[in-house]
Amino acid sequence: MLLEVKNLYKRYGSKTVLNDINFSADKGKIIGLIGENGAGKTTLLKIISGFARPTSGEVFINGKEVGVETRKYVAFLPDSIIFPKWMKVKEALMFYSDFFNDFDLQKAEQLIKFLNINENSKIHDLSRGAIEKLSVTFLVSRNTNLYLLDEPFAFIDPVSRDMIIEIILANVADDRTIIISTNIISEIEHIFDEVIFIKDGKIVLRDSAENLRSKFGVSINQFFKKEVLG
Numbered sequence: 001m002l003l004e005v006k007n008l009y010k011r012y013g014s015k016t017v018l019n020d021i022n023f024s025a026d027k028g029k030i031i032g033l034i035g036e037n038g039a040g041k042t043t044l045l046k047i048i049s050g051f052a053r054p055t056s057g058e059v060f061i062n063g064k065e066v067g068v069e070t071r072k073y074v075a076f077l078p079d080s081i082i083f084p085k086w087m088k089v090k091e092a093l094m095f096y097s098d099f100f101n102d103f104d105l106q107k108a109e110q111l112i113k114f115l116n117i118n119e120n121s122k123i124h125d126l127s128r129g130a131i132e133k134l135s136v137t138f139l140v141s142r143n144t145n146l147y148l149l150d151e152p153f154a155f156i157d158p159v160s161r162d163m164i165i166e167i168i169l170a171n172v173a174d175d176r177t178i179i180i181s182t183n184i185i186s187e188i189e190h191i192f193d194e195v196i197f198i199k200d201g202k203i204v205l206r207d208s209a210e211n212l213r214s215k216f217g218v219s220i221n222q223f224f225k226k227e228v229l230g
């Protein structure tokens, strides 16, 4: 099993943000992590990627407890801009290729050219959509096991959204696992193999996309709106 999350809790003071989360993920799956703002998606992805610590519980990636060592198995796209204000595209490329042994510089350069992004641009001067596409390019140019994307579509138009989905599907090998957190469901649900619905820090349902559609005869988006949000 690539990823195992066991009895995971995260509390901030008296507030329980993740409440007994349990799930595992196989290789080669695209998983939608679906929940409203504040449901706990970011916190869960940060813990899996090793950037936050749980209050209790365990996370294993490739059988190893999450920590500095497991970071090489995980590529994480946070929900905010990750590049410093002064950084140019070409400087980010150098940084990534120095920092990650698994970074495919040639692939990243080709994708950036394809996206018509100038390597001499300051990243913060680009449009929000271009920055998101660039961030996804950096993510998929890593050759690793688990790709975590936190709300990659939050600030962008539908055309950019489709392009981002294409970049992900075309560049992440089929035997890798992708978890995408989102509350924009309808335009992306067709790529999900499985979905995890999270509400108030709890998993309320986890199933294959196929099962959900055939059991309930509705789209994942409709199911979420009706059955989960109620």
Ligand SMILES: Nc1ncnc2c1ncn2[C@@H]1O[C@H](COP(=O)(O)OP(=O)(O)OP(=O)(O)O)[C@@H](O)[C@H]1O
Pocket (backbone or CB within 6 Å): 012, 017, 035, 036, 037, 038, 039, 040, 041, 042, 043, 044, 079, 151
């Ligand atoms: N450092 C922190 N201190 C206190 N509370 C926090 C902290 N980080 C997150 N929270 C709270 O934890 C809850 C879950 O937040 P989280 O960001 O994980 O949710 P989310 O599902 O990703 O939502 P969003 O889509 O808005 O990012 C929220 O109520 C948030 O206010």
